[in-house]
Amino acid sequence: MSWTPRLRGAQPVYLALATSIADDIQAGRLAPGDRLPPQRDLADALGVTVTTVTRGYAEAARRGLVSGEVGRGTYIRQPAFAPAHRHRDAGLLDLSVNTVLPHAHAREISAHIAASASRGDAERLLNYQPCTGQSEHRAAGVVWLAAAGLACEADEIIVTAGAQHALAVTLMALAVPGDVVLAESLTYPGMTSLASHLHLEMRGVAIDQHGIVPDALDAAARRSGARVVYAMPSIQNPTGTVMPRARRQALVDVVTRLDLTLIEDDTYGFLVPGLTPLAAAIPDRTVYVASLSKSLAPGLRLGFLRAPSRWINRLTGALYATMITATPLMATAAAEMIGDGTAARVLQWKRQEIRARQRIARRIFKTDPARAVAMSPHIWIELGAKWAADDLATELRRRGILITPAREFAVVRRDAPEAVRICLGAAPDRQVLERALKIVAETIASGPRALGRAI
Ligand SMILES: Cc1ncc(COP(=O)(O)O)c(C=O)c1O
Known part of the structure; x- marks a missing residue:
C-alpha cells in the first residue's frame, strides 16, 4: 500500500511513526487488515534507518495498533469488538x-433468587465474600463440572461473573501484553475483544468439520511461539462443530507435546452430554471455563473456572483486580438451584x-x-x-x-x-x-x- 506517515512534533522518529499510525487509524486513513509498507521501503522513503522503522512498528504493536510476523508483513489490527x-x-x-x-422456567428461576435473598443470612449475602466464592458455591461448581464430565476439587474452582469474566481473569493471569493467543480461525468475538483490550495478539488456526486442525495448531504454535490456545471443543461458536473423540486426543497430544496452556471454553457443552472435556485428559495445563448463562440464564452472570492449583493464586489476583468477587446472592441462588435439581x-x-x-x-x-x-x-x-x-x-x-x-x-x-x-x-x-x-x-x-x- 502507498501509505506515508506524517511525522510530527519533536519526539524521536520511531515514536512519531507510531503516533502517525494511531492518528491515521483514528481518521480512517488506515483500516483493519491494511498492510503497512515493508520496513526497508518506508526507511528509504523517510530517509531513516531500517532500525528506526522497526522500532516504530514495534512501538505501534506495543500500543495494540498493529500485528506482524517476521517475513509476513505488519498489519493494522481489528478494533475491539463492540456487540x-x-x-x-x-x-x-x-x-x-x-x-x-x-x-418455561423464567418465573421459577426468579422465585428461587427471591427465596435465596429472603431465606439466606442477609449480612452474609450483602457482605464481601472470599474472592473465589464461598465454599458452598465452589462445592456447587464441583457438582456442575462433574455433570459435565470433569472431576475436580473445590479448591481448584473459582466462581466468576460468567464465562467472559473467567476468560478475562485467565488471560490477565496467564498472558502478558504482546503474547500470542491461538484460537480457531472463526472464534467467539468476546475473546477477540478481550485479547485486543489486553494487548494480546490473536492468531487464527485452521478449522474443519471436526474443529481445530491439530497439524495447523502445531505449525502455528511453532511459528508464533504462542504458549496459549483457546478452543471450544463442544459446540464451537460460531460454526457449531463438536470435536469427536479422535480429534480431542490429537489436540491433547499437540498441547502436551508443545507444552501449551489450553483455555477450554465449555459454555455450550451442557447441550452435548457424554463428551469428556479435554481438561480431564490434561488437567495440569488447562483452564476450563463453564457458564450458567446458556444453561440457566445469562442475567445470573455466573460461571465456574477450574484450573490447576498452581495457578489459583494468580487467577485469584486477577479476579480481585476485576470485580473482587462474584455476587454472593446470585452465587447462592445458583448453588441452591444446582443442589435441588432445578438447574x-x-x-x-x-x-x-x-x-x-x-x-x-x-x-x-x-x-x-x-x-x-x-x-x-x-x-x-x-x-x-x-x-x-x-x-x-x-x-x-x-x-x-x-x-x-x-x-x-x-x-x-x-x-x-x-x-x-x-x-x-x-x-x-x-x-x-x-x-x-x-x-x-x-x-x-x-x-x-x-x-x-x-x-
Ligand atoms: C463461547 C462463549 N464463551 C463465553 C461466552 C460468554 O458467556 P457469559 O455470559 O457466561 O459471560 C459466550 C457468550 O455468548 C460464548 O458464546
Whole structure:
C-alpha cells in the first residue's frame, strides 16, 4: 500500500511513526487488515534507518495498533469488538444474540433468587465474600463440572461473573501484553475483544468439520511461539462443530507435546452430554471455563473456572483486580438451584427446546444431516458465491431480522468466508423462529440479483 506517515512534533522518529499510525487509524486513513509498507521501503522513503522503522512498528504493536510476523508483513489490527445488541433496535427480531432464554422456567428461576435473598443470612449475602466464592458455591461448581464430565476439587474452582469474566481473569493471569493467543480461525468475538483490550495478539488456526486442525495448531504454535490456545471443543461458536473423540486426543497430544496452556471454553457443552472435556485428559495445563448463562440464564452472570492449583493464586489476583468477587446472592441462588435439581430440569428443557428448533431449521434449510449439529443453539450457513455475507445481513436487517456475518468471528477479517451465524434460541418461541427462518431462506434463495444489484 502507498501509505506515508506524517511525522510530527519533536519526539524521536520511531515514536512519531507510531503516533502517525494511531492518528491515521483514528481518521480512517488506515483500516483493519491494511498492510503497512515493508520496513526497508518506508526507511528509504523517510530517509531513516531500517532500525528506526522497526522500532516504530514495534512501538505501534506495543500500543495494540498493529500485528506482524517476521517475513509476513505488519498489519493494522481489528478494533475491539463492540456487540451490536448494545444498541438493540426496537421492532427487529434479533437472531444475532446467542442465548437460550429459559422461557418455561423464567418465573421459577426468579422465585428461587427471591427465596435465596429472603431465606439466606442477609449480612452474609450483602457482605464481601472470599474472592473465589464461598465454599458452598465452589462445592456447587464441583457438582456442575462433574455433570459435565470433569472431576475436580473445590479448591481448584473459582466462581466468576460468567464465562467472559473467567476468560478475562485467565488471560490477565496467564498472558502478558504482546503474547500470542491461538484460537480457531472463526472464534467467539468476546475473546477477540478481550485479547485486543489486553494487548494480546490473536492468531487464527485452521478449522474443519471436526474443529481445530491439530497439524495447523502445531505449525502455528511453532511459528508464533504462542504458549496459549483457546478452543471450544463442544459446540464451537460460531460454526457449531463438536470435536469427536479422535480429534480431542490429537489436540491433547499437540498441547502436551508443545507444552501449551489450553483455555477450554465449555459454555455450550451442557447441550452435548457424554463428551469428556479435554481438561480431564490434561488437567495440569488447562483452564476450563463453564457458564450458567446458556444453561440457566445469562442475567445470573455466573460461571465456574477450574484450573490447576498452581495457578489459583494468580487467577485469584486477577479476579480481585476485576470485580473482587462474584455476587454472593446470585452465587447462592445458583448453588441452591444446582443442589435441588432445578438447574437440571431447566437444562433438560433447554436440550429439548434446542433439538426442536434445530429440526425446524433443518426442514427449512434442508441441511445435510451428517454435517448439521443436532444440539447446537446456532446454525452456520455457508453462502457460496451467491451472497456476500455482509450484504445478506444488511438485507435481512431491512426485512426486520438480525443475524451475524462471518466477519464478526474471523480472527483475520479479510479471510472471513461468506457465511452467517443464526441463533435459534434468541426467538421468543418456535413459531416466530419458523417465520423468521423462512424469510432468511427465501432471501438467500432469491439472491442479491432480486435487489437489482449485480452479483
Ligand atoms: C463461547 C462463549 N464463551 C463465553 C461466552 C460468554 O458467556 P457469559 O455470559 O457466561 O459471560 C459466550 C457468550 O455468548 C460464548 O458464546
